[in-house]
Amino acid sequence: MxxxxxxxxxxxxxxxxxxxxxxxxxDVERYVMNAYDASAVEGALQLVEAHGGEVDxxxxxxxSVTETIRKALAMGATRAYHIxxxxxxxxxxxxxxxxxxxxxxxxxxxxxxxGKQSQDTDAGLTGTILAEKLQLPYVTxxxxxxxxxxxxxxxRQGDVxxxxxxxxxxxxxxxxxxxxxxxxxxxKGIMQAKRKPVERLQxxxxxVEPEKLQPRTRVRGYEPVPPRPPGxxxxxxxxxxxxxxxxxLREEAKVL
Amino acid sequence: xxxxxxxxTIHEGRIKRASLEVLSHTRQLxxxxxxxxxxxILHPRASSFASELGAYGVEVLYVVEHPxxxxxxxxxxxxALEAVFQEAQPELITFxxxxxxxxxxxxxxxxxxxxxxxxxxxxxxxxRVEALRPVMAARVLARTEALLKPVVVSVRAGAYDAxxxxxxxxxxxxxxxxxxxxxxxxxxxREVIATATGRVDxxxxxxxxxxxxxxxxxxxxxxxxxxxxxxGAAIGASRAxxxxxxxxxxxxxxxxxxxxxxxxxxxVGISGAIxxxxxxxxxxxxxxxxxxxxxxxxxxxxxxxxGDLYEILPLLIDELKKLKAQQT
Numbered sequence: 001m002x003x004x005x006x007x008x009x010x011x012x013x014x015x016x017x018x019x020x021x022x023x024x025x026x027d028v029e030r031y032v033m034n035a036y037d038a039s040a041v042e043g044a045l046q047l048v049e050a051h052g053g054e055v056d057x058x059x060x061x062x063x064s065v066t067e068t069i070r071k072a073l074a075m076g077a078t079r080a081y082h083i084x085x086x087x088x089x090x091x092x093x094x095x096x097x098x099x100x101x102x103x104x105x106x107x108x109x110x111x112x113x114x115g116k117q118s119q120d121t122d123a124g125l126t127g128t129i130l131a132e133k134l135q136l137p138y139v140t141x142x143x144x145x146x147x148x149x150x151x152x153x154x155x156r157q158g159d160v161x162x163x164x165x166x167x168x169x170x171x172x173x174x175x176x177x178x179x180x181x182x183x184x185x186x187x188k189g190i191m192q193a194k195r196k197p198v199e200r201l202q203x204x205x206x207x208v209e210p211e212k213l214q215p216r217t218r219v220r221g222y223e224p225v226p227p228r229p230p231g232x233x234x235x236x237x238x239x240x241x242x243x244x245x246x247x248x249l250r251e252e253a254k255v256l
Numbered sequence: 257x258x259x260x261x262x263x264x265t266i267h268e269g270r271i272k273r274a275s276l277e278v279l280s281h282t283r284q285l286x287x288x289x290x291x292x293x294x295x296x297i298l299h300p301r302a303s304s305f306a307s308e309l310g311a312y313g314v315e316v317l318y319v320v321e322h323p324x325x326x327x328x329x330x331x332x333x334x335x336a337l338e339a340v341f342q343e344a345q346p347e348l349i350t351f352x353x354x355x356x357x358x359x360x361x362x363x364x365x366x367x368x369x370x371x372x373x374x375x376x377x378x379x380x381x382x383x384r385v386e387a388l389r390p391v392m393a394a395r396v397l398a399r400t401e402a403l404l405k406p407v408v409v410s411v412r413a414g415a416y417d418a419x420x421x422x423x424x425x426x427x428x429x430x431x432x433x434x435x436x437x438x439x440x441x442x443x444x445x446r447e448v449i450a451t452a453t454g455r456v457d458x459x460x461x462x463x464x465x466x467x468x469x470x471x472x473x474x475x476x477x478x479x480x481x482x483x484x485x486x487x488g489a490a491i492g493a494s495r496a497x498x499x500x501x502x503x504x505x506x507x508x509x510x511x512x513x514x515x516x517x518x519x520x521x522x523x524v525g526i527s528g529a530i531x532x533x534x535x536x537x538x539x540x541x542x543x544x545x546x547x548x549x550x551x552x553x554x555x556x557x558x559x560x561x562x563g564d565l566y567e568i569l570p571l572l573i574d575e576l577k578k579l580k581a582q583q584t
Contacts, residue, residue, distance in 0.1 A: 013393045014530065022395065036512075056283040093362060093372070121391050121398070121513065123374050125362035128330075137331065137442035140359045143505065153446070157505055158328060159267070159355045159459075161450035168442040177512055178498075178505055216371040216404045222387065223397045225537070233560040241561055242571040245543065246579060248559055253541045255463070255520040256487075256579065 001053040001110040001147065001169075003044040005077070006100055006130075007037040009068040010120040011063055012076065022221025024040070033068045036115025038075075038182035040175035043115050043145050045076045045183075051147050053110075054078040058103055062086045066198070072186030073193035080198045092215040093125035099213070100126070101133040102206040109170060111152060116141050118172040127174035139165050143179045146203040259316070260286040261294040261346035263337070264305070265354055271297075271305055273460050274352035276312060277417035282350045283313045283421060285381055291347070292316060295427070296340050298325045298333060306429050313421030318344060320434045325404075328356045329445055332436045334364055339432050341368050346406060347542045348385060353410035353515070362412055371402035373409045375515075377538075385409065393511050394534035413459050414517030414538060458507060462491030463520045466509055466536070468566050469496040470525020470546060477502055479569040480524060487577045492516065494532045510535035525565045528553030545569070 012030040041127045044055045056073040057066050057080040069080045083099060104112065112134075118184035124140075128218070131138035143162065144155030152167040157176060167173065185193070203210050232248070249256045262279040265272040279295060280468040286293045294316045297305055302319035309317055335358070341349070351357045353375045365372035373379065376387035377397065385407040388397045438444075458464065465484040471477060484491045493503035495510060509516055511534040521539035526532060528544070528551055536542070537556055544557035545568050554560040561568055 013395070017392070017396070019396060024392075041351070094366070097362075097366070116512075119393070119465065119511070121389075122393075123372075123389075124358050125365070125372055125374055128360065129361035129366045132366040138363075139443055141328075141355060155449075156359075157355065157457065159506075161448050161506060163328065163448050164446040166444045166446055168444075169265075178495075178508075214403075216365075217373060217400050217402055220386070220399045220401055222391075223399055225390070225395065225397060228537075228542075228556050228558075231542075231554070231557045231560055233562065235529070235562070238563055238567055238571055241563070242568060242575050245559055245561060245572070246575045249541070249543070250519070250579070253520070253558065256540050256576075 003045050003111045003113055004056040004058055004109045005040045006114040007057050007059045007072050008034045008118055009065045010034045010118055013119050019222050019224050024222050032117050033071055034118050036117055036177050039177045039179050040113040040115050041072050041075050042180045042182040043175050069198055070193050073196045074189040075183055079196055082198055082200045084202055090215060092217045093123055093129055094216045095213045097126050097129035097133055099208055100130050102208045104134055111169055112172045114174050116176050123205055131172040136172045137167055140174040141169055141176050142173050143176050179219050257292055259292040259294045259344055259346045260348040261296055261344055263351045264295050265285050265352055266299045273418055277416045278350045279312050280419045281416040294344055298336050300326055303429050306427050309427050310424045311420045313425050314427040315425055317427040317429050318432055320432045322434050324436055327445055331441055333360050336365055336434055337423035338367055343432055344375050349408045351410040353502045357410050365408045370406045370408045371404045373400055373402055373533050376409055376411055377415050379409050393530045439559050456490035458490040458492055459514050461518050463487050463489035464492045464516055464518045465489045465522045466492035467497050467524055468494040468526030471497055482573050483569055486573055494526050523553050524552055527551045
């Protein structure tokens with residue numbers, strides 16, 4: 001089967017940053033592959049390793065995205081497409097999905113995978129907007145995948161339990177990081193990745209006119225999370241500490 | 257006069273509290289703007305909920321009644337919501353941010369040509385609809401505006417209180433005719449594997465007892481269950497203990513699991529990794545019990561106990577049992 005995984009390069013959410021005049025300022029700019037997308041690559045690789053096929057990668061962004069693309073190739077993907085655009089900072093999920101939809105026009109895949117959300121914005125919109133644009137059936141928040149006689153059996157984490165769905169291909173799946181632990185590329189994988197094909201595409205190549213891309217939402221600025229009032233650390237004999245905790249929960253916090 | 261519409265999630269035969277919270281806030285926004293207050297329910301017996309919505313000031317209730325809504329499936333939900341949208345022509349549609357809504361929000365916005373503000377902590381009306389969205393694992397808020405009408409917004413549980421309206425209403429019930437040919441489905445539901453989630457629903461609970469990596473074994477798990485039992489609390493878990501299989505994945509709290517904001521969150525053996533904190537930092541009171549005095553959970557805890565949970569929990573359970581005996 002032929003799977004294409006949409007992969008996004010994102011800031012490292014663990015990296016220290018400050019809010020200055022409504023903007024995020026990172027001490028050191030550090031970019032990584034979106035963790036959910038890494039699980040999507042892993043899920044795709046496991047399927048083709050079991051059933052045969054190829055895994056393609058598509059990513060959008062400036063030159064720096066090459067690093068993330070090479071990582072996906074080093075994990076084992078077959079080839080990659082780099083939709084090159086220098087400034088995607090004002091793009092929202094609708095613009096990203098529009099560009100991806102243009103990319104998928106005229107290309108044939110059995111399945112498209114995306115991460116269930118992006119770890120920087122946590123919006124989780126791009127996958128389902130893309131499915132709607134391409135008129136594909138889809139399953140989100142997948143934690144399990146199996147191929148049974150040409151049908152993708154997808155287990156998703158729902159609100160109260162796990163929902164097992166039969167997805168008739170072609171279809172789109174958004175992947176949870178709870179599905180797997182993405183493999184770490186081996187030295188051999190990294191060496192092989194250097195020789196794998198990466199096709200660079202411009203928006204115009206996809207028939208997209210950059211000036212016509214209209215985001216539907218805009219980030220006006222960033223605001224610090226209101227700090228929590230300072231807490232109390234209770235120290236002493238365990239029995240005393242527990243009594244004090246229960247007293248505070250009753251009399252001070254009034255939650256018991 | 258236009259309308260603000262709130263989607264109401266039905267869970268185990270009841271309107272989910274998170275939906276009533278969103279409805280209450282949306283009603284307030286609608287009143288300020290002179291908009292009608294609408295609600296929508298997709299459920300086999302949707303119209304049976306009309307009587308309790310007058311207290312929340314609902315003027316119009318759109319119902320789509322079909323057996324297919326017994327379980328969540330995105331294609332029929334999208335088709336039904338589209339039909340309601342065409343009838344109601346709302347400017348703003350609000351949802352409680354559940355897994356079922358995350359499953360359809362983007363596709364629905366695309367289908368009806370709306371802006372989408374997902375998983376927000378607050379929604380306000382300025383010149384445009386504006387939302388505060390926790391981003392970067394909820395370490396910062398992004399003030400995001402919708403550039404295009406209509407706007408769909410999903411709101412985190414606990415962002416607002418569920419409050420009744422000052423003036424009660426008698427909702428006009430509008431039944432949207434809906435036929436759905438299940439044979440056209442290209443994603444079909446094979447089964448739902450319900451996981452034992454304890455007696456109290458995690459996303460609705462007033463008190464949550466959450467287990468982390470420090471809970472190492474069945475004995476630790478039993479202590480967590482016992483503490484939850486005596487408090488009437490729901491059980492939550494960090495990714496470490498859902499991955500190990502000690503607790504089911506539906507109990508995971510965090511950036512990738514459930515976002516909760518109970519009155520009391522007791523974090524037991526949880527270090528406080530940012531991915532976990534992203535799902536519980538808005539809890540009103542946080543108690544942390546951890547062996548490591550430097551665990552980051554203590555930075556956000558209202559009350560912290562440095563100690564071994566295997567020693568602390570039995571004492572705490574005893575103390576709470578005594579308290580309970582006094583109170584009754």
